[in-house]
Amino acid sequence: MSIALRTLLYKEVLRFWKVGFQTVGAPVLTALLYLLVFSHVLDRQVEVYGGVSYTAFLVPGLVMMSLLQNAFSNSSSSLIQSKVTGNIVFVLLPPISYREFYAAYVLAAVIRGLVVGAGVWLVTLWFVELPYAHPLWILFFATLGGAILASLGVIAGIWADKFDQLAAFQNFVVMPLTFLSGVFYSIHSLPAFWQTVSHVNPFFYMIDGFRYGFFGQSDVSPWISALVAGGSFVALTYATLNMLARGYKLRS
Amino acid sequence: MSDPSAALLIDGVCKRYGSLQALDHVSLTVRQGEFFGLLGPNGAGKTTLISLLAGLGRADSGVIRVMGHDVVDDYRDARRNLGVVPQELVFDPFFTVRETLRIQSGYFGLRRNDDWIDEILHHLDLHTKADVNMRALSGGMKRRVLVAQALVHRPPVIVLDEPTAGVDVELRQGLWAFVRDLNRQGHTIVLTTHYLEEAESLCGRIAMLKQGRVIALDNTADLLARPIQQMLRLRLRGDVALPADLHAVARATADGRVVLALENADAVSACLARLHAAGVGLEEIELVRPDLEDVFISIMQEAA
Numbered sequence: 001m002s003i004a005l006r007t008l009l010y011k012e013v014l015r016f017w018k019v020g021f022q023t024v025g026a027p028v029l030t031a032l033l034y035l036l037v038f039s040h041v042l043d044r045q046v047e048v049y050g051g052v053s054y055t056a057f058l059v060p061g062l063v064m065m066s067l068l069q070n071a072f073s074n075s076s077s078s079l080i081q082s083k084v085t086g087n088i089v090f091v092l093l094p095p096i097s098y099r100e101f102y103a104a105y106v107l108a109a110v111i112r113g114l115v116v117g118a119g120v121w122l123v124t125l126w127f128v129e130l131p132y133a134h135p136l137w138i139l140f141f142a143t144l145g146g147a148i149l150a151s152l153g154v155i156a157g158i159w160a161d162k163f164d165q166l167a168a169f170q171n172f173v174v175m176p177l178t179f180l181s182g183v184f185y186s187i188h189s190l191p192a193f194w195q196t197v198s199h200v201n202p203f204f205y206m207i208d209g210f211r212y213g214f215f216g217q218s219d220v221s222p223w224i225s226a227l228v229a230g231g232s233f234v235a236l237t238y239a240t241l242n243m244l245a246r247g248y249k250l251r252s
Numbered sequence: 253m254s255d256p257s258a259a260l261l262i263d264g265v266c267k268r269y270g271s272l273q274a275l276d277h278v279s280l281t282v283r284q285g286e287f288f289g290l291l292g293p294n295g296a297g298k299t300t301l302i303s304l305l306a307g308l309g310r311a312d313s314g315v316i317r318v319m320g321h322d323v324v325d326d327y328r329d330a331r332r333n334l335g336v337v338p339q340e341l342v343f344d345p346f347f348t349v350r351e352t353l354r355i356q357s358g359y360f361g362l363r364r365n366d367d368w369i370d371e372i373l374h375h376l377d378l379h380t381k382a383d384v385n386m387r388a389l390s391g392g393m394k395r396r397v398l399v400a401q402a403l404v405h406r407p408p409v410i411v412l413d414e415p416t417a418g419v420d421v422e423l424r425q426g427l428w429a430f431v432r433d434l435n436r437q438g439h440t441i442v443l444t445t446h447y448l449e450e451a452e453s454l455c456g457r458i459a460m461l462k463q464g465r466v467i468a469l470d471n472t473a474d475l476l477a478r479p480i481q482q483m484l485r486l487r488l489r490g491d492v493a494l495p496a497d498l499h500a501v502a503r504a505t506a507d508g509r510v511v512l513a514l515e516n517a518d519a520v521s522a523c524l525a526r527l528h529a530a531g532v533g534l535e536e537i538e539l540v541r542p543d544l545e546d547v548f549i550s551i552m553q554e555a556a
Contacts, residue, residue, distance in 0.1 A: 014347070087344045094360050095331040
């Protein structure tokens with residue numbers, strides 16, 4: 001890893017860490033509130049996997065949802081802020097390649113996603129005891145999911161010229177895909193049509209695969225989830241690198 | 253193309269934004285160790301040219317080299333050899349001054365650069381602000397940090413894009429003393445400024461741009477020696493206006509005088525007679541040597 005890449009990564013991590021109350025503390029609190037409300041209301045009423053309580057089912061979903069949203073937020077908000085304030089020139093003037101640029105923003109966003117995800121997991125330990133059937137799958141889907149949303153964040157951050165465009169991307173793309181991915185329910189509890197729709201949502205595979213790591217059971221095979229998530233990451237990486245190589249909206 | 257050892261080589265560069273031809277076959281060479289001025293009115297293409305050589309934009313055609321390194325094909329070496337002080341007062345509000353400079357050093361592949369960072373902070377009178385967050389600095393201090401950021405990797409070529417815009421006199425003088433010192437040490441300096449007296453006193457050679465084209469490129473002394481008009485400087489008596497037919501050759505100065513650019517000695521006589529006939533009283537009359545501003549206006553008018 002070059003010094004330039006390490007420095008850009010360090011800068012991006014330091015950036016979110018300096019406002020950790022807002023970038024880590026707040027999403028952990030939000031996830032905790034989701035858990036308190038949903039588990040209290042639904043714990044005895046919703047049937048998910050056999051032998052798994054709704055609260056236990058919900059926790060990996062909340063961990064992954066927080067992880068994904070914060071990975072997206074990190075890369076997208078950093079880029080849009082730098083573009084709007086103009087300090088993006090500090091990154092564009094030095095001899096940093098577009099691949100290093102991409103790697104640093106994605107890695108920093110994955111780190112933030114993992115820190116927030118770990119925070120949510122830690123606070124929910126008080127409420128439920130989780131099994132850890134396949135820890136490597138947990139790590140795999142957490143990292144890959146974070147990387148996918150980080151890449152999406154780079155695309156959104158570069159594409160958006162204004163904060164409201166980024167907010168629209170977050171509210172009309174990221175949020176619906178996250179909420180309709182099975183965070184709060186098993187897709188087997190949905191009507192057939194919505195089950196089919198869920199199967200074209202790549203976020204579903206990330207969360208389903210992640211949940212498999214805990215319970216050893218899932219709506220689809222973890223290998224299929226890995227394939228879909230991996231394919232999504234490769235496609236997004238290709239698209240993002242292509243944008244960066246062309247200097248799209250960065251080097252006019 | 254010539255002089256491969258040039259600090260900057262710009263050859264046939266064109267750049268278009270939509271219907272606007274921002275740069276139109278711009279060619280110029282800046283020699284190593286020069287203090288070079290890039291002048292022109294707003295929209296002339298100065299900042300576009302700087303953006304292209306800094307890699308912030310891409311030329312539609314032409315070649316740009318920094319210390320012999322092509323800014324596209326060999327961008328890493330080109331950027332290592334270039335320090336740019338941007339025109340806008342930009343900063344990253346998350347970091348202190350020292351963090352900002354350490355991070356900027358790292359981008360250029362430099363670790364443990366604190367000795368040089370301390371030296372820059374000292375020269376720019378920023379040492380007492382090293383651990384202050386960027387948000388807490390005044391505009392002038394932020395401008396100094398921008399200069400410091402451009403210098404962290406000791407680039408042989410330094411580009412200053414309007415570095416003294418909105419800066420107080422003290423900082424301006426301190427900044428020029430520092431930049432002169434860098435130039436004496438062998439750094440090539442390229443300066444754009446709207447303060448023509450600064451360019452006149454600092455730059456050994458000057459290029460003037462207008463509507464994306466180089467319309468003059470010469471030593472400052474030779475530009476000043478151009479056989480342009482007679483400059484007649486007047487202070488008018490009382491609250492009177494110049495006759496309308498003289499407006500085209502007149503400009504007001506900051507100290508309340510009027511300078512008229514006239515073709516020759518006969519035109520000076522005719523002008524004085526015209527003022528007398530119009531009843532315009534004069535407190536002072538002076539024939540002055542044209543300064544860079546007069547030359548600049550004359551060249552811009554010739555190119556119109």
